[in-house]
Amino acid sequence: MAAAIRIDALTKDYWVGFWRKRPYRALDTLSLEVQPGEVFGFLGPNGAGKTTTLKLLMQLIFPTSGQAEILGRPLGDVGARQRIGYLPENPSFYDYLTAEELLQYYARLFGYSGTDARRRTATLLDRVGIGAERRGQQLRKYSKGMVQRVGIAQALLNDPDVIFLDEPMSGLDPLGRRDVRALILELRDEGRTVFFSSHILADAEALCNRVAVVSGGRLAAEGRLSEILAFQARGWELVVADVRPEVLARLAPQIRRSTGIAAHRYALELPIESRPAAILSELVAAGATLVSLNPLRDTLEDFFVRRVAEMRDEAREGYGGNHRMSGAGAREGAQKDDEGHARD
Amino acid sequence: MRAISWIAVNVFKESVRDRVPYSLVLFAVLLMGASYLIGQLTAGQDVKIIKDLGLAAIAIFGLFIAIFIGIGLVSKEVERRSIYPLLAKPISRPQFIVGKYAGLVLTLAANVAVMTLALYAVLAYLTYTESPEFRDAWDAPGVDPQMLKAIVLIFVELMVVTAIALLFSTFSTPILAAALTFGLYVAGHFNTDLRNFDQVVESRPAVLLARAAYHVLPDLSAFDVKTEVVHGLPVTFGYIGTTLAYGLAYITALILTSVVIFSRRDFK
């Protein structure tokens, strides 16, 4: 089957500076493929180039070089947009239209008849949880989160096959985030392709088949989250209460690090090869109470910090050119670093 | 075509709800009312004052509305980024520009229509209350359909100004676009002076430059037949036809240029 999204060496230079303009490379030869039906997470820290990529795909800006296809059609194919949905980052609409009028306007642009436009509008406002009593209100009176919901609704208006969401969770309260997660999973179950950007690893973990991590405009890693070694567990964090110090001293050889949180309450870091269950049962037998047990892994932030440093080193060593670090290269780098961590 | 008309309708809706054009029209109507009072004060209660002031009000307030909405509705869309979700819909950038322009012209037409009705209402009231011996001394009837000729030409002039505003707002900031449009409006009214530049200045390059400017700048004074209409002088349909054709050609050129610029630009 043809890829739903194919990005090929996409590069974007912005011209910055007031008097003497010079190019600033916001995106550097990015290549990616997303298969139909995938939920694809596009991760990266602030300024990584996520929004730039999405704007390139929507032809809001034009690439310096490289190309891309959506649903097998080149960018700029107006007809293909009939099957695409797009939520911009921090969307903004028209102050003087109501949510209903806005969606009906867009629906008419998609070619829906008046009746169908009203029906689609009602369905989608229901779906994103904008109540009937707010629909007739002008958008300038909406809160940020409500505007975000309207933005999500308009991205789904045309029953799209491919949906691009630029930070869909931004501006939403915890309930809203949960709703959007559920919505994305529904879209996946309906067989649609979802491409969303985020800088929150937990969102990606909850939703994605695959992710790409960009940093400084370059692809830093790509694959299943569980396969990107940097994100695999590198130990356990065991939090226990009612622990007597002499018990802790006895177990010390098996514990990498212990941190006192409060009286008789400790966070214990166990190496990955240890057996947390055994240690736990020993602790419990000595009168301790379990508070929590979690795998320890890099956060996206740790990963970014390390990759950015690595990429800077590579640039200094003069590799230049193509820095695609997916696959083996990225994994090796990650592994080396993991060992580094272990020695700390 | 369908997409274009929906964009136009949306422009109209948005500008109707935005209250600034309202207040401008209201002000123009008040001015026409005031001109009636001024007419009362002058000896002979000349209807010309009202016609003069009324047509001038339509032209000036129409200009402000044209610049205000022409620039507001396009650059605001770019600046507030509401254009992002819009251009992700199955519409092309040329369709966007043409739809916006059509909507602006629609808005302008509504505003000019309101001002025209107000002017005719004031004139009708004056004609009705005026004593017959004064009325017979007028150059032209009070409620004179000839005035529509002047208003149609003002309207086409405003369409040109709107197209200029649209062109500037495709690539510059709102304030700069407003200043440039206003500058071009003024230059357009003194355009005929450029043609006769050689009678005032010796320097050959300066004359050539003036000639070039004469051909590029719009000749807006051609749209001004207020004096003729007010004084009951003839304005032929031939003249109106030629001027309309000139205006429409100029508008087409402006829209095409806007489309070319707009189709290549990045939205940041």
Ligand SMILES: Nc1ncnc2c1ncn2[C@@H]1O[C@H](COP(=O)(O)OP(=O)(O)OP(=O)(O)O)[C@@H](O)[C@H]1O
């Ligand atoms: N219009 C612009 N002109 C100049 N530089 C720009 C422009 N837009 C973005 N950039 C730069 O390009 C880089 C990538 O920006 P982009 O908005 O794509 O980041 P992002 O990954 O979406 O970040 P965030 O998580 O903050 O949304 C940044 O360094 C940014 O400063």
Ligand SMILES: [Mg+2]
């Ligand atoms: Mg972004």
